[in-house]
Amino acid sequence: MTTVTNDEQVAAGPSHRDHARTLLSLLRPAQWFKNLVVAVPLLLVGDGWEWSRLAAVLFGVFLFTCAASATYVVNDIADHERDRAHPVKRGRPIASGAVSVRRAVAVAALLYAVTVAAMAVRPMALAVPVVLYIALNLLYSTVLKHVALVDVFMLASGFALRVACGSLAVGDRPSPWLLICVLSASLLLGLGKRRREMGDGAVADLGALLHRPALSGYSRQLIDSLVAVTGAVAVVGYVAYLSVEVTGRPVGWFTVMASTPLVMFGLARYLQVLIVGEEGGDPVRTLVTDRPLLVVGALWSLCFVLPPLVA
The missing domain is CATH 1.10.357.140 (UbiA prenyltransferase)
Incomplete structure (x- = not known):
């Protein structure tokens, strides 16, 4: 019976499992x-x-x-x-x-x-x-x-x-208001990523520009201004959506009053991570690993799940 050593496996090249993992990582x-x-x-x-x-x-x-x-x-x-x-x-x-x-x-x-x-x-x-x-x-x-x-x-x-x-x-x-809210919040995350890609300078360095030419059209001052605007529009859009779609439901007032401060705190926490902590290069990673944001997200979800159960 022939046995295959580890050295022979390496010489033979990557296994089918390795190829599958590589293709999966591509996705x-x-x-x-x-x-x-x-x-x-x-x-x-x-x-x-x-x-x-x-x-x-x-x-x-x-x-x-x-x-x-x-x-x-x-x-x-x-x-x-x-x-x-x-x-x-x-x-x-x-x-x-x-x-x-x-x-x-x-x-x-x-x-x-x-x-x-x-x-x-x-x-x-x-x-x-x-x-x-x-x-x-x-x-x-x-x-x-x-x-x-x-x-x-x-x-x-x-x-x-x-x-x-x-x-x-x-x-x-x-809902137009919900779409405006989501678009603005997503712009905030995208701008945060661009801010991190620029590094510590007021403008992007040569290495960053070579990898992402669009950074030549940004500065930290511009990004910080746009972050403030998109954050405000996101909150206004969210409150407008709740006022139109939720307040008429049973205990809808609870959902509005409880969830809005959570959204504002979540936005403030992300800005803290972005500006004070100099992070936010990977918005998805930040959202799923930052404990305060995870807690806020869970509480926000409960604001919509619980009212129909107790109404």
């Missing part, structure tokens, strides 16, 4: 958390916990997971030469050479095909935001990511489209 599963934003309208609707609505929302999450993963692959294909000069991003599968450009193109095409097939099997109105998301992000990956301000607006629009998809999934028309 950035750590970013799939963003797609749960589709479920936000289900939480806000209050009395909407029905199996049909839940199934529609999960379908929307699946569509955005496939579409977003394909977008990540396309973005990495477009940036793989530039990523090789980045101290962190050079370890990405395409930039490192672990996945060839040809294979990455095949993966992206497969994901887009799965998305289209899913929409064809179960045609729903919520497919419209997904198609818009794909079109906008193809433009972003090829051209618009290099245009200051347009780049963060494009990224923020992806979250607004996720919320629109969730609203359609629960049978509601997307």
Whole structure:
């Protein structure tokens, strides 16, 4: 009986399991958390916990997971030469050479095909935001990511489209105030990421500009001003949404009075992390690892879950 030593395994190259892990990392599963934003309208609707609505929302999450993963692959294909000069991003599968450009193109095409097939099997109105998301992000990956301000607006629009998809999934028309709130909050997170990418200087250094040319259109003073504006608009949009959609429900006043201070505190905490702590380079990581933000998020969710149970 022939045995294979560890040295022989290394010489033979990566195993099928290693290839699978590499391909999975290409899809950035750590970013799939963003797609749960589709479920936000289900939480806000209050009395909407029905199996049909839940199934529609999960379908929307699946569509955005496939579409977003394909977008990540396309973005990495477009940036793989530039990523090789980045101290962190050079370890990405395409930039490192672990996945060839040809294979990455095949993966992206497969994901887009799965998305289209899913929409064809179960045609729903919520497919419209997904198609818009794909079109906008193809433009972003090829051209618009290099245009200051347009780049963060494009990224923020992806979250607004996720919320629109969730609203359609629960049978509601997307609320303009909710979309404004989500768009503004997403702009805040995107601007925070740009602020961190600029480093400690008032303007971006040469290395940062080579990796992300759009940084030439930003300064810390501009970003800090825009952060203040988008934060204020996000809170106003949230309060306006609650006033229109929630106050008429049983114990709706409780939801408004209890959740609004939590939103304001959560915003203040993120600004503290961004400006005082000089963090926020990865907004998703900040949101899922910062304990005060996690506590605030849990309490905010209870403000919408508990009232229908006690009404």
